[in-house]
Amino acid sequence: MSIQLQxxxxxxxxxxxxETIKQSHLQKFSEFSNQELFPYDRLHRWSIxxxxxxxxxxxxxxxxxxxxxxxxxxxxNSMIDAEFFPEAKLNFTENLLKGSSDRIAAYEAxxxxxxxxxxxxxxxxxxxxxxYSLKKVGVRKGDRVAGVTTNSIETLAALLATASIGAVWxxxxxxFGTKGITDRIGQVKPKVLFTTINYQYKLKQFxxxxxxxEVVNSIPSISTLITIDGEIPGHSTWEQFxxxxxxxxxxxxxxxxxxxxxxxxxxxxxxxxxxxxxxxGTLLQHVKEHQLHADLxxxxxxxxxxxxxxxxxxxxVSGLASGASLLLYDGAPLLADNxxxxxxxxxxxxxxxxGTSPKYLDxxxxxxxxxxxxxxxxxxxxxxxxxxxxxxxxxxxxxxTIKKDLILQSISGGTEIIGCFVMGSPIHPVKRGEISCKxxxxxxxxxxxxxxxxxxxxxxxxxxxxxxxxxxxFYGDNGDQRYxxxxxxxxxxxxxxxxxxxxxxxxxxxxxxxxxxxxxxxGVRIGTAEIYRVVEQIQEIEDSIVFGxxxxxxxxIVLCVVTxxxxxxxxxxxxxxxxSKASPRHVPRRIYQVDHIPYTNxxxxxxxxxxxxxxxxxxxxKASIRNPECLGEFTNIKEKECF
Numbered sequence: 001m002s003i004q005l006q007x008x009x010x011x012x013x014x015x016x017x018x019e020t021i022k023q024s025h026l027q028k029f030s031e032f033s034n035q036e037l038f039p040y041d042r043l044h045r046w047s048i049x050x051x052x053x054x055x056x057x058x059x060x061x062x063x064x065x066x067x068x069x070x071x072x073x074x075x076x077n078s079m080i081d082a083e084f085f086p087e088a089k090l091n092f093t094e095n096l097l098k099g100s101s102d103r104i105a106a107y108e109a110x111x112x113x114x115x116x117x118x119x120x121x122x123x124x125x126x127x128x129x130x131x132y133s134l135k136k137v138g139v140r141k142g143d144r145v146a147g148v149t150t151n152s153i154e155t156l157a158a159l160l161a162t163a164s165i166g167a168v169w170x171x172x173x174x175x176f177g178t179k180g181i182t183d184r185i186g187q188v189k190p191k192v193l194f195t196t197i198n199y200q201y202k203l204k205q206f207x208x209x210x211x212x213x214e215v216v217n218s219i220p221s222i223s224t225l226i227t228i229d230g231e232i233p234g235h236s237t238w239e240q241f242x243x244x245x246x247x248x249x250x251x252x253x254x255x256x257x258x259x260x261x262x263x264x265x266x267x268x269x270x271x272x273x274x275x276x277x278x279x280x281g282t283l284l285q286h287v288k289e290h291q292l293h294a295d296l297x298x299x300x301x302x303x304x305x306x307x308x309x310x311x312x313x314x315x316x317v318s319g320l321a322s323g324a325s326l327l328l329y330d331g332a333p334l335l336a337d338n339x340x341x342x343x344x345x346x347x348x349x350x351x352x353x354x355g356t357s358p359k360y361l362d363x364x365x366x367x368x369x370x371x372x373x374x375x376x377x378x379x380x381x382x383x384x385x386x387x388x389x390x391x392x393x394x395x396x397x398x399x400x401t402i403k404k405d406l407i408l409q410s411i412s413g414g415t416e417i418i419g420c421f422v423m424g425s426p427i428h429p430v431k432r433g434e435i436s437c438k439x440x441x442x443x444x445x446x447x448x449x450x451x452x453x454x455x456x457x458x459x460x461x462x463x464x465x466x467x468x469x470x471x472x473x474f475y476g477d478n479g480d481q482r483y484x485x486x487x488x489x490x491x492x493x494x495x496x497x498x499x500x501x502x503x504x505x506x507x508x509x510x511x512x513x514x515x516x517x518x519x520x521x522x523g524v525r526i527g528t529a530e531i532y533r534v535v536e537q538i539q540e541i542e543d544s545i546v547f548g549x550x551x552x553x554x555x556x557i558v559l560c561v562v563t564x565x566x567x568x569x570x571x572x573x574x575x576x577x578x579x580s581k582a583s584p585r586h587v588p589r590r591i592y593q594v595d596h597i598p599y600t601n602x603x604x605x606x607x608x609x610x611x612x613x614x615x616x617x618x619x620x621x622k623a624s625i626r627n628p629e630c631l632g633e634f635t636n637i638k639e640k641e642c643f
Contacts, residue, residue: 012429013399014407024426025291033057040427040437041507048443048465055084055284055441055468062287062321065098066090066253073466079493080484082466084256085280091251092260092279093164096320097124103299104325108153109345111200111331118153123160126153128246130161137224139191141166141254144262146190146222148172148181148212149308150199150330154228154238156317158194163279166254170262170274173307174199175206176601178214180623184264184309187274188475189221197230202332256280256468262475263311263415272624273482274475277418278468285419285469286318292440294353294382294409295426298323301379303346304355305333309601311415312355312386327351333360339367343375350379357387357603361394362536370401382407386420387603389511391533392433410435412511414497416487419469421461421497422509433533434508441467446503451491454503458525460515461499462491470495500527517607519548519557526586528607531559534581540570543597546588547611549638558614558637559588566593571643590642596630610634 021027021037030037033054035046047054052072059068069087076082097105101121108116118126139145145162149155149171162169170188172181174196185193193216197209209232216222225235260279264272290296302319303326306312319326327349333356334341346354364371371377380403385394390410398408409424412435421444428436438444443465448454473479474486490496500512512518512527519526528546535544543562548555563570571591578586598606601624609619613634622628 011431013395013432014405014430016407016427016429021427024295025297026293026295026425026427029057029061029292032061037427040425044438044440047440051441051465058284058288058292058441059085062284062291064090064283064287065095075466079464079466079495080470080488082470084284084466084468086256088256088280089253090256090280090283091164091166091253092283093127093160093249094251095283096160096318097127097249098321099298099323103323105320106153106156106326106328107301107349109327109329109349111203111335111341114345114348116153123153123157124249125247126157126242127161127164128249129242129244130157131164131249132244132246133241134161134167134192135165137192139165139167141252142259143167143192144170144185144188144190145192146170146172146185146188146194147308148174148176148185148193148195148208148215149228150174150196151306151308151313151328152196152228152330153328155194155308156326156328159317161249163260164249164251166252166258168259168262168276170264171308171313173309173601174208175201175307175626176309177623178211178218180601181211181215182218183621183623184272184274185215186219187271188262190219191221192224192226193219193222194226194228196228197232200331202335254279257472259472261314261418263314263418264309265415271621273486275416276472276475276479278472281468281470282314282418283318283321285417285467286315287321288441289315289420289423289439290319290322290324293411293420293423293425294384295407296322296324296353300324300352300381301327301350302353302355303327303329303342303349303351304384305329305342305357305360306355307601310603311418314418316355324353325349334363339364339369340371340374343371343377346380347375347377352379353382353384354380355384355386358385358390358394359388359603361385361390361398365394365397366539366542372401372403377403380406382409384409384411384424386411386413388605389513389529389533390433391529391536393533393537395430395432410511412499412509413439416471416497417467417469421463422511431506431508434504434510436508438507438509443467444509446501446509447491447494447496455505456502458500458502458512458527460490461497461501461511463495463497500525514607517547517611519546519555521548521555521557521585526557530582531557531578531586531588534578534586535559535561535574538574538577540564541574545597545605545607545610547607547614549590549611549614551589556589557587558590558592560592560594560597560610560634560637562594562597566591566643568643590638592637592640592642594630594633596627596633598628598630599626600624601626614638
């Protein structure tokens with residue numbers, strides 16, 4: 001069957017039924033808070049005007065285990081110094097392992113399908129054994145425990161055991177190079193390292209034993225190495241490490257603001273920033289997003305395609321706190337002979353919430369996949385997407401080829417806040433190409449160059465009031481100052497996130513890309529996403545990247561495309577499409593054919609690194625790029641043939 005993608009004449013692709021709204025967490029939370037659900041904009045204003053009342057209600061509604069204390073928000077002198085729940089005591093792991101013992105905590109799957117599952121009771125016992133052994137090798141509150149691991153049940157248990165004793169978890173994916181790993185976890189001086197020494201990607205087996213030995217030798221703080229699969233002589237195997245009789249974890253209470261995770265930015269312009277996140281702030285932000293926006297409920301199955309290095313991995317893990325089961329997948333998102341592999345597993349495990357990226361959906365579109373004809377996705381209620389803007393045509397494709405009755409949420413936030421600024425919700429209709437709403441408790445706005453709030457025009461995404469998942473600091477020397485410089489130096493006491501965005505008169509949001517990669521031809525700011533939106537719909541184009549090259553006192557737009565044969569005719573067609581679907585200002589001055597597009601290890605295009613390479617400067621941290629060898633294609637690009 002051939003699907004003709006056509007724009008829906010209605011402004012909405014999906015609208016919630018009365019029953020959907022009635023059964024939603026958001027309806028129940030509004031009643032719990034004695035607030036009207038509609039209009040949502042009023043509910044949102046209440047949540048950012050009565051910050052202490054809102055977050056106190058989130059704590060109570062989500063049944064957070066712990067001592068809340070009497071003070072909810074201590075504002076201090078500035079946004080960056082605000083303290084949430086300064087008297088509170090809680091344990092992150094206890095809140096994730098609560099509930100029925102026989103509930104499935106997680107399914108584990110890979111390129112060969114679903115391999116195993118673990119119940120809450122079994123996971124508690126595994127965490128107890130790991131907790132005991134971590135303490136025995138000297139891990140205490142505040143110590144760092146690292147993982148170079150696949151997305152597995154063992155990694156989940158190691159993370160939860162680390163958090164249960166107040167230690168700090170940090171992780172990388174095993175496909176990172178040695179420098180990429182040491183540039184990250186080496187910064188934070190971990191005491192213990194859990195590692196996978198074998199992993200599979202696109203049905204190919206990789207042995208990283210030598211790489212791990214090199215990592216351990218280069219990070220002197222590591223005193224204990226545990227290999228999850230296989231053996232490195234002189235170090236403990238997983239089986240040896242959990243040989244004890246413990247069956248129930250002991251939950252050590254910590255302050256709300258005590259550290260839980262250290263996450264890393266992509267770091268293509270220098271060492272990755274090591275961002276420290278709190279146990280309480282992470283937990284509260286995630287249960288709010290999962291329950292009030294994603295409408296995640298007990299016994300739902302939550303999936304996000306992520307490796308263990310990306311912020312969506314801890315976001316996935318927190319789904320346990322809302323009573324959901326997790327689908328942990330490790331491997332390629334699709335195989336040459338099976339583009340629907342993830343959906344096969346989703347169907348088998350009954351996934352209700354499927355998390356992915358625009359790039360993955362675009363690949364399925366080009367493969368002409370029609371899931372509604374091949375899969376039973378009756379349990380599926382929501383598809384969520386992040387990592388890049390989701391374009392309007394992808395909204396159409398989802399509803400025409402996957403399922404009509406689901407909530408498609410494009411969400412946007414960042415590693416820096418371990419959560420989202422803007423999301424969807426079960427009460428908002430879905431409008432093509434737009435993000436449905438500002439997340440509750442997040443004082444999101446779009447400012448123009450004067451620092452004034454603007455609607456219907458592009459500007460800087462900002463947040464004007466504190467929220468619990470703001471970082472504690474950046475790890476390392478001068479961390480507080482580096483944190484301030486990144487988010488508060490542009491506008492004092494206002495978080496400037498670094499995204500180029502627009503809020504519509506309907507209070508929906510559109511993200512156009514990172515502000516530091518915004519194009520500026522003729523003094524007009526253009527988001528790269530506006531060009532990708534058009535180019536990605538051209539069948540002959542497999543992939544693309546766009547950036548600005550200096551040209552006198554101006555800059556010109558450069559588009560590089562991966563295609564079988566870039567001809568004058570195809571280049572003319574590309575320019576015509578961009579001119580008609582974006583504007584004449586968006587039309588690239590130069591179009592080049594390249595073999596590959598560079599991506600970060602977390603799957604994001606690196607326009608900044610490409611521009612740096614193209615103007616003859618050094619890309620400082622190639623270890624953050626998955627395929628740095630392809631940067632050579634962009635060297636002295638002006639001297640190469642263009643169309």
